[in-house]
Amino acid sequence: MFALFLVSVVAEERRPVRWGILGTGSIASDFGRVLTSMRGDAEVVAVGSRSGDRAAAFAAELGLVGACAHGSYEALVADPAVDVVYVATPSTRHVSDSLLCLRAGKAVLCEKSMAPTAAEAAEVLALARERGLFFLHGVWSRFFPAMRALRELLSSGAIGDVTSAHVSFCQNDGAGSCSALAETGVYCAQFLSWVFGGEEAAVVGAVTERDRGSGHDTHVDATLRCAGGGVGSFECSLRHASPREAIICGSRGVVRVPYPFWCPTQLLVQPMGGAASQAFGAESETSFPLPDGPRGPFHFVHSEGLAYEAAAVHAALRAGRLEVAEFGSEECLRVMKLLDAVARFGAR
């Protein structure tokens, strides 16, 4: 209950949430820069790396004045000044590093993918719950205003009944070091779950390519059937390119979420209908500008939008909540189980 105490301190003192950043890679840098733009809400009080020099260099590069540079992950999680740890280590370490943080009584925002399997994700989520600690699997997509707008758009019947959705997230950045399902497939699966309102989904087809050396999946195509009848398909890959957009088909039109669909700032809606659908309306566009506070240089596209996720963490910590509505533990597990099911199907 130590953590709940911390949470309540954050809430009562109306002070910035004090972050520790675990890892000093590209995404740690982007998230750190975003946090520094949220002065008053957030403060980066510590950086942890397996090298103290690297932690110090990272803090210096980001201008994290007063942040403590820890030369081990253990030292960071033991730092009493830290309310919440951002786990930004390589994804193969996410389970052990999340457990390390939770055991030390720290709230956690863990970069995706939080775990290679649903069972390991469940273990992390269970420990957080047991310890009364906040935990969030950092599927930042869920916090973009365009995602809520998309749900409202679909619910409003703008494209009639939603019948299918198709997502691709493939990038050729040297496959083999990690799993496409875990790296980019997780974004596809969470997107489809969002479109179909968290309905249970069964895998009806999947193809998997694996890296011969590592055994990691490098290219996966999957088709899902949701409980309500909707069809979802996605393709993820670390060995080829794709448009990295999402298409949602309805009885009366189509919504396109263009690149980069996983951190969206644009929705395109096109009504379609009529005999042989030869006539259809013009595409209408709604834009959702990124927050203008955060300043790069950033390593990844739309990293400014990490501020949405950070704000959700801040709000939860201040309210003493252990999870967020946008991506709670139940939904997190549903997505992880779906990826497991795709992996099993592809292995047949």
Place this chain on the structure above:
Amino acid sequence: MFALFLVSVVAEERRPVRWGILGTGSIASDFGRVLTSMRGDAEVVAVGSRSGDRAAAFAAELGLVGACAHGSYEALVADPAVDVVYVATPSTRHVSDSLLCLRAGKAVLCEKSMAPTAAEAAEVLALARERGLFFLHGVWSRFFPAMRALRELLSSGAIGDVTSAHVSFCQNDGAGSCSALAETGVYCAQFLSWVFGGEEAAVVGAVTERDRGSGHDTHVDATLRCAGGGVGSFECSLRHASPREAIICGSRGVVRVPYPFWCPTQLLVQPMGGAASQAFGAESETSFPLPDGPRGPFHFVHSEGLAYEAAAVHAALRAGRLEVAEFGSEECLRVMKLLDAVARFGAR
């Protein structure tokens, strides 16, 4: 050998190919207008309908001066002035009407889908071969210059190794009267076969919705794995909308064939690569204008492009060939068998 005699007459006399049009619906009208624009190459000498009045009205509307209006299909196929019949009746009649024409010694261009099953398609193709008659399943896509350019583009390695392709052809025009696989799925299947150079493909997943009354499939999602490892997926439906475009993914980029992909006039190529593919090049567009001879009003999009298909028929007849390279009987059967396999998979 009567037909070969006719073919040789066409070749030797260097006269227009004499068409009979069977059926008076929307596509018959579009094709008829295109043929009238090809004066010197083509002449519509007869129209056949179950009603003589309707045949006459059709001929009058299209300004088919001198065309004979037949009040039965039997009369049209018996007309000695006709070299080749364009079968444009409702698709449920295509097998019986094609057989009728072939038995009467006529060359045939049959609108898609030529048959509900591969077995029935094989029966038609076998009769054409047996009688030494030209037969073409009217998958007009194959004759668009953009299709040949696409093949050359992929072969040139413009997007590296081709790893997957995704096609959608869904339109909400009142499902139930016919099969989505036969009506629009055939365009998807032939496109994927084109992209993967006619490789054999296995169905690895499919979902099928059926109309309760008619039993026709109204929405099908299918994933295929080609012999060379490429993955193809398509969605066809007669009950909802879709972008109706094709996406081809490669190791170094993406080709988009925008709406209407089945009668394409545009190729968009985007190179992609680099770490986490955060950097990628601008999309470059190549356009292939439609032939400017044909004049509407047309019922369907890009019907001007039916002239490409007609020209291929003319060339084959003049050369005494019984099929065309762009969509020969072997490839036709491969596509039909693929659709059969998808239907079987979806019925499991």
